[in-house]
């Protein structure tokens with residue numbers, strides 16, 4: 001397959017194992033009912049019982065968006081290091097790796113949607129709340145550099161608790177590092193489309209999540225910069241019920257559309273079609 | 281001196297503030313206001329002035345003079361309109377080919393409902409994004425606290441300098457302590473764990489240099505800072521724009537410590 005699409009063949013990193021069919025139970029945080037993963041894949045992780053949006057693991061998200069067998073993973077061997085000796089970080093990393101089978105909080109690569117090629121990164125909230133440290137920063141930066149070189153659009157599916165404080169100032173710098181790569185991609189005239197999912201906050205919102213040409217948001221997702229509790233404590237203000245939701249963002253002019261999962265694939269395919277890359 | 285000692289020092293209100301540095305560093309100033317979108321944010325004090333013989337756009341976060349001024353400036357926590365004002369003036373500087381000097385001193389962007397309504401995250405993101413492509417040199421000096429994204433929005437620069445006791449952090453040590461240990465009083469431990477001192481910044485490649493503090497001879501100290509900034513500006517102004525942007529890109533591109541296929545990269 002790599003050969004057939006010359007586009008994907010110049011990668012220095014070996015392909016990862018994109019998808020597994022392992023069966024396990026996922027609990028809906030809204031109605032507390034448990035469902036088999038395969039059932040949720042069929043429902044796009046919309047709770048079959050109560051209709052709530054269940055957070056989607058990164059690889060499953062890609063599976064739901066990408067054309068069948070079209071995804072090739074990049075930089076699967078990158079993982080975080082506890083270089084500050086930060087209390088508890090090593091344990092958190094081990095736990096996250098064990099729980100998710102992932103080495104970092106983001107999966108990157110190339111895929112096709114509706115036949116059209118697209119670079120993609122998807123963050124995984126199960127991995128230390130998808131906070132952005134050096135590993136995430138490096139993978140996203142490399143993805144944008146690759147997409148710029150190969151003239152590919154980028155789809156970013158975000159969720160994040162913000163910068164990863166266990167990596168100190170180095171994690172803050174990832175915001176500028178990624179933004180530099182986004183800027184170059186943008187100046188090359190290429191499309192960057194963001195899909196904001198629950199929750200996208202802090203440093204992620206203050207960088208790559210808000211740098212797209214087109215910004216889509218999943219219904220009811222929490223998207224904001226400062227934490228609700230911090231705001232309440234600082235200002236004593238009573239915050240509206242829909243504060244920092246996708247709907248709040250749309251109302252205030254910071255998102256283009258609320259994108260229900262039923263429309264996810266077709267919308268992304270349409271946007272790719274409108275932005276010119278030929279179908280492969 | 282511990283990181284926490286320095287944090288206490290930079291948070292002290294008798295320390296020179298943004299406006300003191302603006303007055304000492306830049307002559308023949310003309311102050312500019314407003315983001316042309318929504319409002320003026322007095323937490324960002326900006327204008328055109330002379331750094332020695334060089335015309336520059338200066339952009340400083342100011343915590344304020346007296347209590348009334350401080351309240352108006354949200355104690356140096358800018359609103360989205362403050363960041364948009366800064367960006368407007370950076371773009372203006374780009375148009376007129378003059379360099380930008382930013383002075384950073386903030387706990388962080390203002391955490392309020394109005395800030396969220398007006399896109400605090402988006403405002404910071406746009407500044408960072410646009411600064412990475414700004415076709416004129418940018419210098420940033422952290423004169424007190426460099427608080428998270430709210431500081432980076434004025435520090436995605438060609439050179440970053442730290443005052444001797446200045447700190448720069450991904451999250452306030454107070455915030456870190458309350459998230460990590462559910463105990464805001466452990467701010468001392470958090471300050472140490474986060475590695476926030478000027479020397480840490482130089483070690484991580486986040487800052488180029490440290491300026492000695494001598495507030496008893498403030499003008500002399502600022503004179504030395506001015507000399508250094510001018511020297512670096514002249515070198516940066518002599519570069520072609522593509523090279524300037526390439527070096528700015530690489531300055532951030534190389535920051536990051538991770539493991540790849542079993543070996544550590546940094």
Ligand SMILES: [Zn+2]
Pocket residue numbers: 028029030031032033047048049050051052
């Ligand atoms: Zn449910």
